[in-house]
Amino acid sequence: MKKILLILCIGFAIYSLAVYKYGSTTKSSPTPAITKGWNIWQEKNCQSCHQLYGLGGYMGPDLTNVASEKGTAYMKGIIKSGTTRMPDFHLKEQEIKDVIAFLSWVDQSGSSKVSDTSVHWTGTYTIEAP
Amino acid sequence: MSKTQKIFIGFSLVMLLTTLFFGMVSSFAFLYPELYNKFLPFYQLRPMHVSAALFWIISGAVACILSLSKDTFKSRETGTSKAFIVVWIASIITVFIFYSFRKFGGREYWEFPPVLCIPILAAWLLLMLSYFKQWQKRERKTPLYVWMWTTGIVFFLFTFVEQNLYQIPWFRETFLRELTVQWKSNGAMVGAWNQMIYGSSLLLMVKISGDQQIARSRKAFFFYFLGLTNLMFNWGHHIYNVPTASWIRGVSYGISMTEWLFFINIIHGFRTRLSEQNKFRHLLTYRFLTASEYWVFANLCLALMMSIPAINRYTHGTHITVAHAMGTTIGINTMILLATIGYILKIDEATSRQKEYIRKGTSIANLSLILFWLSLIVAGILKGYRTVALQINNFQEMMAPVMKVLHVFSFAGVFLLIGLGMVALQFLKILLQNEGPEQPPLLNWQSIKAEAKQKIEEKKTTSI
Numbered sequence: 340m341k342k343i344l345l346i347l348c349i350g351f352a353i354y355s356l357a358v359y360k361y362g363s364t365t366k367s368s369p370t371p372a373i374t375k376g377w378n379i380w381q382e383k384n385c386q387s388c389h390q391l392y393g394l395g396g397y398m399g400p401d402l403t404n405v406a407s408e409k410g411t412a413y414m415k416g417i418i419k420s421g422t423t424r425m426p427d428f429h430l431k432e433q434e435i436k437d438v439i440a441f442l443s444w445v446d447q448s449g450s451s452k453v454s455d456t457s458v459h460w461t462g463t464y465t466i467e468a469p
Numbered sequence: 470m471s472k473t474q475k476i477f478i479g480f481s482l483v484m485l486l487t488t489l490f491f492g493m494v495s496s497f498a499f500l501y502p503e504l505y506n507k508f509l510p511f512y513q514l515r516p517m518h519v520s521a522a523l524f525w526i527i528s529g530a531v532a533c534i535l536s537l538s539k540d541t542f543k544s545r546e547t548g549t550s551k552a553f554i555v556v557w558i559a560s561i562i563t564v565f566i567f568y569s570f571r572k573f574g575g576r577e578y579w580e581f582p583p584v585l586c587i588p589i590l591a592a593w594l595l596l597m598l599s600y601f602k603q604w605q606k607r608e609r610k611t612p613l614y615v616w617m618w619t620t621g622i623v624f625f626l627f628t629f630v631e632q633n634l635y636q637i638p639w640f641r642e643t644f645l646r647e648l649t650v651q652w653k654s655n656g657a658m659v660g661a662w663n664q665m666i667y668g669s670s671l672l673l674m675v676k677i678s679g680d681q682q683i684a685r686s687r688k689a690f691f692f693y694f695l696g697l698t699n700l701m702f703n704w705g706h707h708i709y710n711v712p713t714a715s716w717i718r719g720v721s722y723g724i725s726m727t728e729w730l731f732f733i734n735i736i737h738g739f740r741t742r743l744s745e746q747n748k749f750r751h752l753l754t755y756r757f758l759t760a761s762e763y764w765v766f767a768n769l770c771l772a773l774m775m776s777i778p779a780i781n782r783y784t785h786g787t788h789i790t791v792a793h794a795m796g797t798t799i800g801i802n803t804m805i806l807l808a809t810i811g812y813i814l815k816i817d818e819a820t821s822r823q824k825e826y827i828r829k830g831t832s833i834a835n836l837s838l839i840l841f842w843l844s845l846i847v848a849g850i851l852k853g854y855r856t857v858a859l860q861i862n863n864f865q866e867m868m869a870p871v872m873k874v875l876h877v878f879s880f881a882g883v884f885l886l887i888g889l890g891m892v893a894l895q896f897l898k899i900l901l902q903n904e905g906p907e908q909p910p911l912l913n914w915q916s917i918k919a920e921a922k923q924k925i926e927e928k929k930t931t932s933i
Contacts (some may be wrong), residue, residue, distance in 0.1 A: 343796055349703040354720070355631075358653060363645035363713050374641070374738055384573040387515040392648060392711045393786025394575060398499060400864035401786060402847055408862075424585075426506040448644045449712035452857075453782045463722050463778045466712040 376441030403451035407444040484525035489520035516580035529806040530665040540601040549599035558591035610685040617668030624661035656704025717844040725776035757808035764800025789849030834888030841881035
């Protein structure tokens with residue numbers, strides 16, 4: 340009993356460290372503006388309505404690739420005045436820029452959609468990191 | 470039951486009522502945001518609902534362990550466990566005060582400002598201190614439920630700390646690393662509280678059937694290790710579509726397929742359980758356990774499908790994920806917790822009127838949960854099909870038919886609130902009435918019978 344438990348725990352510790360270190364291969368550290376935008380994203384609880392990579396709320400669209408799909412002007416307009424479903428958060432001009440910087444950074448990390456061609460016959464798929 | 474334990478069980482039940490209330494209100498805020506946005510927007514209601522649900526499950530699980538472990542370890546309530554209860558409840562109340570002022574700053578499920586994680590962590594350390602002091606008094610051949618409680622308590626600490634690793638800048642160097650670690654810890658944390666809850670459920674089965682072997686057999690230990698392996702390595706389905714290293718997807722996919730063994734085991738033991746159900750169906754506590762078993766089966770089917778990446782491609786980010794989350798937290802976790810709390814409160818000895826209320830509440834809750842769960846699955850299938858197969862990019866257009874189905878979901882939610890609310894309120898009433906001295910649990914029919922037999926035998930031998 341104790342032996343199996345010990346082996347599992349050691350395996351878990353090694354696996355956790357491997358996930359931290361080698362789980363993602365992209366290298367693109369956030370700038371201070373991106374970090375500020377990231378913090379605003381959390382402080383305004385944007386994740387309760389929006390998703391990034393399909394993770395988050397269901398009220399609004401997934402915003403992983405909104406920067407490349409809709410552009411900065413569109414994002415600015417929506418954040419500034421809200422919609423019938425999204426309230427106006429009264430963000431300052433700089434704060435809006437920071438949120439856009441954060442979303443553009445997320446956009447560069449990859450696509451939230453998995454293409455048909457990535458699906459393997461075994462049921463899994465491979466996604467190439469940008 | 471001590472006064473602090475009574476307060477803690479009462480607090481857990483209040484958390485359940487809070488979850489149900491905010492869940493219902495937020496589902497309507499989701500459908501009609503224009504009515505709510507000014508005063509009580511969805512982005513404020515959702516964390517109140519989600520955090521309350523989380524705190525109901527964790528508080529309920531710990532409240533059951535604290536009550537049941539007193540008998541198991543033959544120990545008294547410690548000052549440290551009282552301190553845990555005080556700090557834990559105070560931290561949660563503070564979280565809700567912050568939410569009411571729209572002060573956020575955390576991430577999914579833990580949306581409060583991260584500084585509040587400090588008192589929560591302190592409370593957990595107090596719990597561990599008190600638990601391990603008692604744990605030393607365990608019997609040599611430790612029953613499985615004790616191992617499960619211990620595993621849950623230890624892994625909750627690990628996953629909670631891991632959940633907060635993002636405070637170290639290195640973890641935020643890339644967005645994908647942050648996201649991976651966040652969902653690694655979220656996924657494993659579910660496994661941690663499942664260990665605590667399933668542990669109590671196992672003890673309850675031992676008490677009801679009087680068969681100690683249930684918690685000592687090789688098969689039980691095998692499934693414990695299988696569950697633990699899944700806790701450790703099967704969290705990757707949350708991030709299948711994230712461009713992480715492929716081996717994360719591979720490990721998770723491979724490990725998740727071992728869940729078929731749980732599935733086969735359920736099918737295999739179905740006949741035995743059916744006869745057991747007939748034997749104990751007069752017991753309210755057993756009714757909750759039976760309901761949870763059906764929900765385990767339904768949600769396991771869903772989980773197995775979602776664990777296949779090619780299928781997950783359609784279900785990820787849709788309401789099928791919500792169906793799975795709600796099906797497990799309400800159908801499995803809540804039902805087991807209500808069974809265990811019911812056992813602690815001796816609901817099978819309540820007045821017939823109270824029992825009737827609980828019986829009706831359970832039926833309403835389970836029937837509405839079926840509709841609730843199915844409507845989420847239909848909404849998820851629609852969203853997945855329209856996004857992946859039809860590739861509709863306009864969000865409003867894609868969501869139009871989904872919103873119609875979500876009206877059914879909200880309607881079922883009202884009845885879920887009524888059903889579970891009836892049960893929780895009766896439990897609270899019984900809790901307030903429960904002032905008498907501690908009595909041995911009456912459900913342990915078999916052991917009571919065995920004890921009586923033994924006494925008669927002893928008398929016979931002495932008279933000879």
